[in-house]
Amino acid sequence: QIDSKKRVELDLLTHLTQRSNRVFMSAQTKAKELKNQLIDSEHLLHGLLADGEIYKLLTELKLQPSLLEEELNKIYRQENNAGIAQLSPRVKRIVDNSLVIARKLGFEFISPEHLLLALYEEGEGVGARILAKSGLKKEELNKKILGKKEDLEEGEKQTAVAKRSLVEQYTVDLTAKAAQGLLDPVVERSEVVERVIHILSRRMKNNPALVGEAGVGKTAIVEGLAERIVAHKVPEPLLNKRILSLDLMNVLAGASHRGEYEERMKDLIEEVKGSNGQIILFIDEIHNIIGAGGSEGSGDAANFIKPALSRGEIQLIGATTLTEYRKYIEKDAALERRFQPIVVPEPTEEQAIKMLKAIKNKYEAFHRVLIPDSAIEAAVKLSKRYIGDRFLPDKAVDLIDEAASAVRLPLISLPEEIQSIETRIKELNQEKAEAEKSGDKVKVRILNSRMADIQISLDEKKEEYNMRKGQTTTAVTVEIIKDIVARWTGIPVSKISGSEMEKLANLEKIMHERLIDQMTAVTSVAQAVRRGRAGLKSTQRPIGSFVFLGPTGVGKTELAKTLAEILFGQEEAMIRFDMTEYMEKHEVAKLLGAPPGYVGYEEGGKLTEAVRRRPYSVVLFDEVEKANADIFNILLQILDDGRLTDNKGHTISFKNTVVICTSNIGTKLIQDEMLKGGKVEIEEPPMLSTYTFSPRGREILTIGNKYFEKDGAVWKNMMLLDYFSGNQVEKVEIQPENSDIDKQIGFPTFGFDTHAISPQGVETITKGEQIFIRTATTAKVWKKQTLIEYFKDHVVINALPDAPEEQLPTGKLKTHAFSLDEKEIVTTGGRFWRRKGGTTNWETGILVEYFGQQKAEKGSLPLTHWDIHTFSPTGKEIIIVNDQIWFKEITETVWHGQLLKDYFGQNFPLEKETTEKQKIEEENDMKKYGNIKNKVMNELRKFFRPELINRFDEVIIFEPLKFIHMIEIVRLQLKGLTKLLEDQDIGFIYTDAAVKEIVRNGFDPIYGARPLRRAIQKLIENPISTLIIEGKVKPGSQISIDFDGTGFIFNIERMEAVSAQNNQNADVKKEFKCEKCANQFTTVIAANSTVVCSKCASKQLQEVKAEGKDMGNNKGDMGENEKKDEKIEMKEVEGAVGKDQTGKADGTERKLTN
Structure with a gap:
């Protein structure tokens, strides 16, 4: 048996003849055999062919049922459905139409002949396509099934038109529609329908007026009453009565002469009176009777209806909204007391879901799609939540209707391939017409032949498309419902999801x-x-x-x-x-x-x-x-x-x-409290100052003026003052007032710039331009020098002439490290210097050259600056920039990147220091702002009345933002700038140092985060816009921003290689041997320059080819003698730098100082 849950709204088993039942059972058996999920038109045709009478009928129409069955076998599809096959929307539509055909012929039950005719008329399904392809004609099938009855009815119809009464002309018989099954079923409105029946059965005031908001289902209630009358489920006084829906606009239409409208209304009322109470008029939007047809010297519709109502000669059901009822009906006391209002409330979500489930088969049949219960529930709930200006169930029905349409239309739209072929045929037709005009018969024959070939191809593709369209059944999903809601309301789908x-x-x-x-x-x-x-x-x-x-x-x-x-x-x-x-x-x-x-x-x-x-x-x-x-x-x-x-x-x-x-309110109180101690100081979060290893493997780091040492698994800490306890400087000098050096003991007890320990135990500390050195970590005496003294008589062997930035840094070091093979490396900004052992010859390069061919495991290497650089006793090299750490073993060429807190794990001193500082700040804030909150609330009470304050859920006082919060705000705002640049195909990255400098320039606790926006505009957006206007930044470029302690650095890189272009303009570095004095040296050959020996100034030189020199390879040894003056080949940096205010040569850097 067919699953009763998936029947059409009419109970099929009670409206099918036994033969029709057998047809559906045969169709279901075939669907089950093929494991199909749906019983579609091809299965129905199979069931009809199994009926003896249908077989005989088709044979009489000169068709061969066996050939039809063969066609069906060609298009059957095997599926994997294990459940009971359900009726497809197409078959439901066929059944609906077959019931209409049966009732038209005067039958109450559906026979296979009615199903066959409805199947053929459906036209789109596979079954209909096969019947049409077989040569079956609609006229012949109609004649065979309907006989002469259709011709007789046509004649009667023409006669009836001439004799139609006014009631038939201007009203719609809802009971007749209900008898034909043309009305949608009505559920969850039993109480309201019962109330209508009670009022209609009264002796006086038996005219109900349905009052409710638009879309709640007032008209549907009247249709539900019509269905009850047809089904004889009403009291005896209402049996056999007809409900006629009157359209006042139809009565008014065409009434051009004075008195014509009044005459129509009068005759209409008389006809209703003459029915002896068998007609109940239904007027939707009944407030329109007030003033309808009314003009000077004539009455409106209400004046014709009121006398008949007052005498009880007619019965009327009205429907209107509450607003219109009050505005029009209640104003007319004589009319208002004739009606008994019934308020129709909006159904609940549960009721609306049941209503939609009752009518979904109608929409499935019309759109030929499946509408699952999940889609109905989503339509009701989402429309209830997001569509506030309309009412259930109307808005949910509209949602389902539009969603079903959205699903179906793409399936029935003509494919572009067929459209293009049809367009080509039209073009050929035009060419043919021109050829015929010019008398070119040869071209006409060629075009006819070409068009015939194209027409064959078009017919084949249309047939294929029609077959596919007939077999396709899709479903309305919850996602489609959400998409429709999003279109209506503008709320993004992903948010609803x-x-x-x-x-x-x-x-x-x-x-x-x-x-x-x-x-x-x-x-x-x-x-x-x-x-x-x-x-x-x-x-x-x-x-x-x-x-x-x-x-x-x-x-x-x-x-x-x-x-x-x-x-x-x-x-x-x-x-x-x-x-x-x-x-x-x-x-x-x-x-x-x-x-x-x-x-x-x-x-x-x-x-x-x-x-x-x-x-x-x-x-x-x-x-x-x-x-x-x-x-x-x-x-x-x-x-x-x-x-x-x-x-x-x-x-x-x-x-x-x-x-x-x-x-x-209270802002001035907060600002005054903040400024009590004078200017608000910027308190930056704790940062890792230095990190190094002792020769025995002890980890040593400093944070500000605190020293931490890890020997084993536990970190021990002390103040830097204690670290220098018992130590002394060879010569303590008088320090200036603003010096970072302790005046009494001469050590940098407030913090280090760098801290390095060589494999031999030599320890160095730098602070500003001062460097402190002791020969071993246990020595008590430190040697203090300036960096100028430390680098005295040292030379950078590959520095370019007139390039002071390539000379050794004597003002301040950013990092200082000793490698396992005794190389000493220092950096500042984006440049490094390196020497072997105790030699006085250094080599320099930018950071990208330091890495050479080495790569990062993921992400990018730190190429703009380093904060910390060190080597472990095992040779592991470590670089730290802000909160990121890169490291690699001595044998590796790939760098691994991690967050500092993940690398150090639990008990990381920096995390502990940050937490403790935040805790102290929060405690201070609680004390500082605890008292001020009461003052602010007192200020608020001066403006807000107590009864208003009490009605708010919460009065929330926002606290001023701190430096650490401003950093996050800048990052959020820079994300917006990143997106704007990405829209122009320009990449944008920035370092934490740049972010902190922006905060330093824009941070103002008094004015909050708004000055940060101006700081970003001034420091970042203005220079970038200048670079874009000057053409130095183009689509495909990437801008990276860093701060080196003195100014912002804007590095511009191409996202695609431009090395060829760079090599054309780059200075060339080569190695030569002097033929006169045998001096071997490396020098840079600038454009239009002549190379001479660095020792004897001879021009008799021979070029020496470099072998296996790689600046990024730290394994190579540089000899003390033969290779003492050797320079390492420098790799060209991608990109070209614009000249800055200091007159720097073109390259990738643009530096702006504050």
Whole structure:
């Protein structure tokens, strides 16, 4: 048997003859044999061919049923469905049509002949295509099945048109439609239908008026009553009565002469009276009878209906909205007392789901798609939530209808391939017409032959397309429903798809992705929103209501935007009102709408209209203290009742909104408190200063003025002052006032720039231009020098002439390290210097040359600057930049990258120091701002009445932001700049050093985060825009920004190799041997220059080919004698640097100093 859950809305088993039942059983058997999920038209045709009478009928029509069966066998598809096959939407449509055909012929049951005719008329399915292909003609099939009855009916129909009464001309018989099965089934409205029946059965005032919002199903209730009358499920007084739907506009249409309309209405009422109570008139939008046809000297429709109603001569069912009922019907007391109003409420979600399930078969049959229950549930729930200005079930039905249409249309649209062939045929036809005009018969024959070939190809493709279209059945999915809702409302699909429960559970985490710090504010808002969503507060009040207080630029408005995006899918879901626009009393009235008679009445209220159109939103009243005091009366009503009534009487619900008021009240108190101790100092988070190893493998690091040493698994710490305890400097000099060197003992006890220990135990410390050296880690005496003294008589053998930046750094070192093979390496900015052992010859290069052919395991290598560089006793090389560490073993050529905290693991001193500092700062803040919060609340009470403050869920005071929070804010803002540059195909990366320098320039605790935007514009965006305008940055470039302690460095690299171009313009470095004095040396050959011996100035030189020299390979040894003056070949850096203000040669660097 066919699964009863998937029958069409009419019970098939009660409307099918026994033969038809056998047809469907045969069709289902075939579908089961093929393991098909759906019983489609091909299975139905198979079942019909198994019926003896149909077999005989087709034979009489000169068709061969065996050939039809062969065609079916060719197109059957084997599937893997193990369940019971269900009726496809196409077959449901065929059954619907067959019932109409049967009733047209006067039969109550569907026979196989009716199914065959409906199958043929369907036209798109495989079964219909096979019948049409076999040569079956519709006229012959009609004649065989209908006989002469159709001709007789046609004649009767023509006669009936001439004799049609006014009732038949201007009304639609709903009971007749119900008898034919043309009305949609009505469920979940039994109570309302019963009430209508009760009122119709009364002796007096037996005219029900259905009053409800548009789309709740008022007309459907009347159709449900018509179905009950046809099914004889009504009391005896209503049996055999007809419900006629009157369209007043049809009566008015064409009434051009005076009195013609009145005559029609009078005759119509008389006809209804003459039915002896067997007609019940139904007038949809009954308020239209007031004034319909009315003009000077004539009456409207109500004047004709009222006398008949008052005498009980006719019965009437009206339907209208509550607003129209009050506006028109209630004003006419004589008319109003004739009706008995019945309020039709909007169905609940559960009721609406059942309603849609009852009618889904109609939509499946019409669109030929499947509509699963999951799609219906999604349509109801999503329309209820996101489409606030319409009502169930109408909006959910529209959603299903449009979704089914969206699924079906792509399947039935003509493929582009067929369209292009048809276009080609049209072009050939035009060419043929021109050839015929010119008398070119040869071209005509050629074109005819070509068109015939193309036509054959077109027919084949159309046949293939029609067969595929007939076999295809798709389903409406939940995703498609969401997509349609997104089109209607503008809310992104991905946001609707997200689980709200998951979002609410992780609300704080999601909000902190956009909002930095303000833990108290974020937690308070998240908890209030969760309470509202969990149903632990009044369902009529807003989801949450808050007052945000605090200084400017700390994130009050940003939190509102963040909340709108998280809860309602997009930032545009925030409705913002700047209260400076409502400083006058009359301006506040604009929020609700101008009173009647005033300009702007028709526009409605700014607040009420905005919330009515977008009921799911965050309503922000920005700087509310600047508005007129009348605004507080509006806020009282919103926060207490969750609703407002606008100037037109519409009630607007705020129950799905979050109401936020921001204010700068108390800002001066906070600023005064912050400035009590004078200028606010910038407190940067702790940073790793140095990191090195002792020859025995002890790890040593410093953070500020603290020293940490790890021997085994435990870190021990002391102050730098204690580290130098018992030590002395050979000669203690008097230090200047601003010196970083301790005046008494002469050591840098406030922090190191670099700290390095050689494999032989020689320890060096630098601070500024000073360097401290001791011969062993146990020695007590340190030698103190300036860097100038340290590098005295040292030379950089490969430095270019007139390139001071390539000379040894004597002002300050950024890193200092000793490798296992006794190489000494120092860096500053983006350049390194290296020497072997105790020689005085150094080589230099930029950091990219240091790495040579070495690569990073993932990401990129640090090429702009290093913060720390060191070697372990086993030869592991380590580079640290900000919070990132790169390392490789001595035998490796690939660098591994990690975060510092992951590399060092648990008990990392930097993490501990940061946590302790934050804890101390939080304790100080609690003490500092604990008292001020009470003062701010006292200021708030001067502006807000106590009853208003009590209605807010929370009053939240935002705290000023700190340096560490500003760093995160800058990173967020730079993400926006990155996106803008990516839109121009320009890459953009930046270092932590650059970010911190931006914060240093733009950080102002008094004014919050807003100065950071200006700092980014000045320091980053302005130079980048200049580079773009000058053409030095083009699509395909990548800009990397760093800060080297003196200025920002803008490195421009090409994303594709440009080495060939660089080599044309680059200085060439070669090795030569002097034929006169045998001196062997390496030098740079500049353009248009002559090379001479560095020793005797001879021009008699011979070029020496370099063998296996690689600057990035730290394994090679540089001899003390033969290779003493040897220079290493430098690799060309990709990209070209623009000249800066100092006159630097073109290359990839652009340096701007503050």
